[in-house]
Amino acid sequence: xxxxxxxxxxxxxxxxxxxxxxxxxxxxxxxxxxxxxxxxxxxxxxxxxxxxxxxxxxxxxxxxxxxxxxxxxxxxxxxxxxxxxxxxxxxxxxxxxxxxxxxxxxxxxxxxxxxxxxxxxxxxxxxxxxxxxxxxxxxxxxxxxxxxxxxxxxxxxxxxxxxxxxxxxxxxxxxxxxxxxxxxxxxxxxxxxxxxxxxxxxxxxxxxxxxxxxxxxxxxxxxxxxxxxxxxxxxxxxxxxxxxxxxxxxxxx
Amino acid sequence: xxxxxxxxxxxxxxxxxxxxxxxxxxxxxxxxxxxxxxxxxxxxxxxxxxxxxxxxxxxxxxxxxxxxxxxxxxxxxxxxxxxxxxxxxxxxxxxxxxxxxxxxxxxxxxxxxxxxxxxxxxxxxxxxxxxxxxxxxxxxxxxxxxxxxxxxxxxxxxxxxxxxxxxxxxxxxxxxxxxxxxxxxxxxxxxxxxxxxxxxxxxxxxx
Numbered sequence: 399x400x401x402x403x404x405x406x407x408x409x410x411x412x413x414x415x416x417x418x419x420x421x422x423x424x425x426x427x428x429x430x431x432x433x434x435x436x437x438x439x440x441x442x443x444x445x446x447x448x449x450x451x452x453x454x455x456x457x458x459x460x461x462x463x464x465x466x467x468x469x470x471x472x473x474x475x476x477x478x479x480x481x482x483x484x485x486x487x488x489x490x491x492x493x494x495x496x497x498x499x500x501x502x503x504x505x506x507x508x509x510x511x512x513x514x515x516x517x518x519x520x521x522x523x524x525x526x527x528x529x530x531x532x533x534x535x536x537x538x539x540x541x542x543x544x545x546x547x548x549x550x551x552x553x554x555x556x557x558x559x560x561x562x563x564x565x566x567x568x569x570x571x572x573x574x575x576x577x578x579x580x581x582x583x584x585x586x587x588x589x590x591x592x593x594x595x596x597x598x599x600x601x602x603x604x605x606x607x608x609x610x611x612x613x614x615x616x617x618x619x620x621x622x623x624x625x626x627x628x629x630x631x632x633x634x635x636x637x638x639x640x641x642x643x644x645x646x647x648x649x650x651x
Numbered sequence: 652x653x654x655x656x657x658x659x660x661x662x663x664x665x666x667x668x669x670x671x672x673x674x675x676x677x678x679x680x681x682x683x684x685x686x687x688x689x690x691x692x693x694x695x696x697x698x699x700x701x702x703x704x705x706x707x708x709x710x711x712x713x714x715x716x717x718x719x720x721x722x723x724x725x726x727x728x729x730x731x732x733x734x735x736x737x738x739x740x741x742x743x744x745x746x747x748x749x750x751x752x753x754x755x756x757x758x759x760x761x762x763x764x765x766x767x768x769x770x771x772x773x774x775x776x777x778x779x780x781x782x783x784x785x786x787x788x789x790x791x792x793x794x795x796x797x798x799x800x801x802x803x804x805x806x807x808x809x810x811x812x813x814x815x816x817x818x819x820x821x822x823x824x825x826x827x828x829x830x831x832x833x834x835x836x837x838x839x840x841x842x843x844x845x846x847x848x849x850x851x852x853x854x855x856x857x858x
Contacts, residue, residue, distance in 0.1 A: 413691075414738070414739050468679040531745065534745035
């Protein structure tokens with residue numbers, strides 16, 4: 399397996415046809431279930447990182463120009479199997495990986511990914527797809543430098559979703575026929591999903607933050623985790639505030 | 652086409668399914684091709700989506716109903732073409748690991764020059780992706796086709812050994828090819844025939 403530059407690695411076989419390029423940027427993934435507040439937090443992170451002097455690029459699940467319409471159409475049809483869906487999501491992911499994420503990392507950007515392959519791992523586990531297969535399919539992915547998981551319990555999640563955009567067919571797992579009504583199904587599906595995210599958090603070493611905290615407080619926590627990571631990864635960039643652990647002579651790039 | 656007609660005329664219930672034909676990915680595929688957005692990986696995954704969808708709706712139910720499914724191209728096409736484009740051979744096999752192994756796979760082998768001649772006789776020029784122009788092997792479509800399709804052929808020869816594909820020499824006359832083709836198919840259908848004779852129309856299949 400090839401190593402795509404400083405500290406980075408592929409999840410599986412990667413993309414063998416790409417020539418070896420340096421990826422000096424940073425890939426930060428924000429994971430967490432629907433309605434947990436990912437996009438609110440990401441919207442607040444971007445201007446802050448830009449003020450800190452970083453170029454920032456965002457990417458989000460199902461947002462690829464190649465696949466997003468097809469995915470929406472497929473969802474409207476409610477008739478795909480877990481396998482077909484997973485492959486659609488993987489195609490969306492690969493499109494964004496090659497056209498957004500990797501070029502931005504090459505140019506030294508911080509890429510903030512709203513959901514990453516772990517969302518597919520969690521959902522597929524709950525929906526009964528072979529977990530080994532899901533990981534093989536996403537073997538093309540670059541492993542993020544930092545994954546922050548916004549953790550929440552179902553009881554806190556429910557009022558947020560109801561007051562927000564409401565419960566939708568897919569996020570309630572209605573396709574799994576877990577319960578007779580939307581509320582019941584939402585509750586069961588989301589608790590299984592959250593259990594799965596928590597398991598993945600320990601397997602893959604996510605940084606878990608408590609998403610029940612108020613928005614500002616959560617944002618402060620996210621910033622401190624990101625700053626911490628950037629300081630270690632990029633000592634040259636994070637000016638001399640006396641907290642640097644590495645001596646200046648270890649600077650390489 | 653000829654095989655389908657022949658099987659039908661002999662009273663077999665036949666379903667025909669073709670590579671890259673599901674409605675589901677048509678839009679993404681044509682947008683991707685037109686705007687040249689496809690990478691070897693997305694090209695491969697879109698075909699896998701198409702395949703998964705047809706497996707669910709066109710391949711598995713007829714098999715469960717005891718019918719014969721005739722598939723114009725199968726996962727092996729991906730193993731050859733996508734790997735020639737540069738994806739990892741183990742990755743594409745893993746992606747398609749949900750695919751049912753066919754009872755019989757026939758590989759129509761034809762040298763590059765013959766397929767070039769046939770394609771160019773039928774239409775004015777080669778398609779961008781069939782010539783492998785996206786891989787950047789040559790700016791000349793015919794030259795690119797030669798290089799790309801030779802890679803594909805080489806891989807097919809390896810697949811023939813790996814998966815036991817039955818090769819049919821497709822350079823010969825069509826009636827001769829059909830004769831060979833029918834012999835092989837008839838042989839494979841022997842069990843099917845004996846089941847049918849016993850009245851077991853619907854067979855339960857093990858994967």
